[in-house]
Amino acid sequence: MLETLKLMENNNLFSSYDQLPSTWDEMYCTDSKIRTQYEGFIEYLKNTSPEKLTKKEELSKQLFMSQGVTFTVYSDNEGIEKIFPFDIVPRIITAAEWGKIERGIKQRLKALNLFIKDIYNEQFIIKDGIIPGELIYSCPNFLREMKGVKVPYDIYVHISGVDLIRNNDGEFYVLEDNLRTPSGVSYMLENREISKRLFPGILPKSGVRSVSNYPNMLYKKLKELSNNLNPNIVLLTPGIYNSAYYEHTTLARLMGIELVEGSDLVVKNHFVYMKTTNGLKQVDVIYRRVDDDFLDPLEFNAKSVLGVAGIMDVYRKGNVNIVNAPGTGIADDKAIYIYVPDMIQYYLGEEPILKNIQTYQLGRPDELEYVVKNIREMVIKKTDGSGGYGMLMGHEATDEEIKDYIANVKKKPENFIAQPILRLSTAPCYINGQLSPRCIDLRPFALSGRDGIDICPGGLTRVALKKGSLVVNSSQGGGSKDTWVIQ
Amino acid sequence: MLSRVANNLIWLDRYMERGSGILNLLKVNFYANQDSPELFPWTPIIKNFTTSDNEYYTEDAIECIDFMVFSYANSNSIINIITKARENARSVQEHISRELWLCINNYYLYLTNKDLPKKLREDDPIQFLEDLRNYHLIYNGTADITQERGASYYFMNVGKFLERVIQISDFTAIKLVEIGKTSDNLEQSFYWKNLLLSIGGYQLYLKTHKSTFNEDHVIRMVFQDKLFPRSVYYCVNKLNRHINQLIESGELEKNNIEFLLGKLESTIKYTTIENINKQGLQNFINDIKTDIRNISLTINAVYFSQNN
Numbered sequence A: 001m002l003e004t005l006k007l008m009e010n011n012n013l014f015s016s017y018d019q020l021p022s023t024w025d026e027m028y029c030t031d032s033k034i035r036t037q038y039e040g041f042i043e044y045l046k047n048t049s050p051e052k053l054t055k056k057e058e059l060s061k062q063l064f065m066s067q068g069v070t071f072t073v074y075s076d077n078e079g080i081e082k083i084f085p086f087d088i089v090p091r092i093i094t095a096a097e098w099g100k101i102e103r104g105i106k107q108r109l110k111a112l113n114l115f116i117k118d119i120y121n122e123q124f125i126i127k128d129g130i131i132p133g134e135l136i137y138s139c140p141n142f143l144r145e146m147k148g149v150k151v152p153y154d155i156y157v158h159i160s161g162v163d164l165i166r167n168n169d170g171e172f173y174v175l176e177d178n179l180r181t182p183s184g185v186s187y188m189l190e191n192r193e194i195s196k197r198l199f200p201g202i203l204p205k206s207g208v209r210s211v212s213n214y215p216n217m218l219y220k221k222l223k224e225l226s227n228n229l230n231p232n233i234v235l236l237t238p239g240i241y242n243s244a245y246y247e248h249t250t251l252a253r254l255m256g257i258e259l260v261e262g263s264d265l266v267v268k269n270h271f272v273y274m275k276t277t278n279g280l281k282q283v284d285v286i287y288r289r290v291d292d293d294f295l296d297p298l299e300f301n302a303k304s305v306l307g308v309a310g311i312m313d314v315y316r317k318g319n320v321n322i323v324n325a326p327g328t329g330i331a332d333d334k335a336i337y338i339y340v341p342d343m344i345q346y347y348l349g350e351e352p353i354l355k356n357i358q359t360y361q362l363g364r365p366d367e368l369e370y371v372v373k374n375i376r377e378m379v380i381k382k383t384d385g386s387g388g389y390g391m392l393m394g395h396e397a398t399d400e401e402i403k404d405y406i407a408n409v410k411k412k413p414e415n416f417i418a419q420p421i422l423r424l425s426t427a428p429c430y431i432n433g434q435l436s437p438r439c440i441d442l443r444p445f446a447l448s449g450r451d452g453i454d455i456c457p458g459g460l461t462r463v464a465l466k467k468g469s470l471v472v473n474s475s476q477g478g479g480s481k482d483t484w485v486i487q
Numbered sequence B: 001m002l003s004r005v006a007n008n009l010i011w012l013d014r015y016m017e018r019g020s021g022i023l024n025l026l027k028v029n030f031y032a033n034q035d036s037p038e039l040f041p042w043t044p045i046i047k048n049f050t051t052s053d054n055e056y057y058t059e060d061a062i063e064c065i066d067f068m069v070f071s072y073a074n075s076n077s078i079i080n081i082i083t084k085a086r087e088n089a090r091s092v093q094e095h096i097s098r099e100l101w102l103c104i105n106n107y108y109l110y111l112t113n114k115d116l117p118k119k120l121r122e123d124d125p126i127q128f129l130e131d132l133r134n135y136h137l138i139y140n141g142t143a144d145i146t147q148e149r150g151a152s153y154y155f156m157n158v159g160k161f162l163e164r165v166i167q168i169s170d171f172t173a174i175k176l177v178e179i180g181k182t183s184d185n186l187e188q189s190f191y192w193k194n195l196l197l198s199i200g201g202y203q204l205y206l207k208t209h210k211s212t213f214n215e216d217h218v219i220r221m222v223f224q225d226k227l228f229p230r231s232v233y234y235c236v237n238k239l240n241r242h243i244n245q246l247i248e249s250g251e252l253e254k255n256n257i258e259f260l261l262g263k264l265e266s267t268i269k270y271t272t273i274e275n276i277n278k279q280g281l282q283n284f285i286n287d288i289k290t291d292i293r294n295i296s297l298t299i300n301a302v303y304f305s306q307n308n
Helices: A002-009 A010-013 A035-048 A050-064 A096-117 A133-137 A185-198 A203-204 A214-224 A245-255 A311-316 A339-348 A366-373 A399-411 B003-035 B041-050 B063-070 B079-089 B098-112 B115-123 B125-146 B151-179 B187-199 B202-209 B214-223 B232-248 B256-270 B274-281 B279-305
Strands: A071-075 A078-082 A086-094 A159-161 A161-167 A171-174 A235-237 A258-261 A265-268 A271-277 A279-282 A285-288 A320-322 A377-384 A416-420 A426-431 A435-441 A445-449 A452-455 A461-464 A479-487
Touching: A002 A366, A010 A050, A010 A435, A035 A086, A035 A203, A035 A258, A050 A086, A050 A185, A050 B098, A071 A096, A086 A185, A086 A426, A096 A339, A096 A445, A096 A452, A096 A479, A133 A320, A133 A445, A185 A203, A185 A214, A185 A245, A185 A479, A203 A479, A214 A235, A214 A245, A214 A285, A235 A245, A245 A258, A245 B079, A258 B214, A265 A311, A271 B003, A271 B187, A311 A320, A366 A399, A377 B041, A426 A461, A435 A461, B003 B041, B003 B063, B003 B079, B003 B125, B003 B187, B041 B063, B041 B151, B063 B079, B063 B115, B063 B125, B079 B098, B098 B115, B098 B125, B115 B125, B151 B187, B151 B232, B151 B279, B187 B214, B202 B232, B214 B232, B214 B256, B232 B256, B256 B279, B274 B279
Parallel strands: A086 A479, A235 A258, A235 A285, A285 A320
Antiparallel strands: A071 A078, A159 A445, A161 A171, A265 A271, A271 A279, A377 A416, A426 A435, A445 A452, A461 A479
């Protein structure tokens, strides 16, 4: 009775919560019962007036601004400070769910790292016919410059941010493996700091696992890569105009390491040095946030001013460590993604714990037939397309469009893949004074080092703030949420 | 420390000091201009504190303050200076205290708030300028109590005192030109008083010499006073001390910069007022400005020789 009364009080907060059809909701079960992990927080929300919540929302914006958690957009010589939109309602994951995510990501990264090593060395996986060689060689992210390079401790992917989504069966699926220079970890840290101030006392009461150890964990992994007892570790940034510059400064500050730009570094006698006020100082480990392409103008993009000329040569000699290793992009390529479950089987002899999204290769006649039959539930993509270009969304297209598209596919079916239309799970967001379901994904951050793989309990939950939208990217109206893993 | 970082720290404090000086100048001239607009017009302020290609002039106090504070076209406007200071601070966050970064970031956000220009036009302009200047006071206090005494702190102070001594010599040189144009004693005393106010030394002058304006006293205070934190001597002495700290900690090569500073310090200290008057104050200032320029160039050369 008391429960009902309270619900009545804050009736408005829940009144417009229209669950999307055949979509998993993080807060509600199908019978509109609140899932256990959300009970505590929802109780708190019910006891908090909408005015107070709106105030908290404003406070969060102010905090992001005053802490400088911003990126600057320049127009007409005028810099405009922008924040990455933040939704105050945390996304809550249970310990059991997290356990599976953690095991799954570890397994996946183990296999992916073995794959990268194999591809740049013996290439057993090609010889054994698991992955076709031409797929590797035609991939733009395959770096010939890495062939036969001995990488310290055989670790290629030190830092990764695997993107997961929860499908309508309640299971987590891997959307993509980000194995190059994934960003967003500073938002994981900052979102948590903000939650502490917005909801005093609620985090300890809910038993939320801490994420604040991430910089220490990262520093430890970087340090272990060098034989030097007190190695000089630097973070290489493309500079102040990069949209992730805030993240670069934050990580450098929290680890106590130097933030350098390409022009601060110089190669001399097969070592990398930084230019300091008391002369050149040798650099041992570089956590680079500059893409492969821009890393070394002598070997890759000759016009790059963001990198360091000659650095690849020093790297091959083993005189500097680059994190992540160059060339890891071969393993997070769209065309390679399909083969990750096979890799896990091949290298580890295990069943994948986290599933891939079912992907049909239309070059295979039986798969093509299946896709054509179920076209209304499919998205068809070109393997070399990106940014949604040349895509067919089966549930929206007209019969005419489908007919034309399939005719086109049949000309060169091996250039197309198909996936079932995704149902990203929804989580409650505080929008215009009410809770509304919005689609989300999850990017946990994993660190691989000499002593194995550690994953920070939580990660970045991205939200598609537009109603009904499936696009969580910050460039297209996406925002983020704090992510709580509770005991 | 990275050379780029050292350079950014120097310029962080140079910009902050410049902003503070310009704000104070605007405030002093606002009062003076209300009394006697013919002696204290706005045009020379715009002319001397913007770049040479500036073509905008106004004699309207509020328009002038607006231009000097908010104009993106004026490269020395407070908004441009603070934007640059913030960018410098942002890129050296791991070298300055968190508090200092938050202080300068909040100043920047305050300054870029779209409602602020309205405040200048609708409220008390002096309060408006003082609100801005308070951020500089907080900045200095925050640096003092949160920044460890190490290379970063020394470099910041090098920037601060370098900028301050340049500003004092500029302010003085400009006033001398105006003083030279009149033979009226009363007018001359207005100019001297205005100079003291602009560099923030009027109160000390009154305490020391009471309300009588003696040119020699003013010159001695502006150039040679050992205790006045905005005298040329005080700034050069501080500059010398921080440069020496950097040399001792191995952050700076012992080259002729030490010699240049030592020479300048003794010139200022031991030149008598008679000697200054004999060679002409304008020449004396020009010599100081040349020395300072050489010192500044030498510092640049040390930190940028490796970058080429």
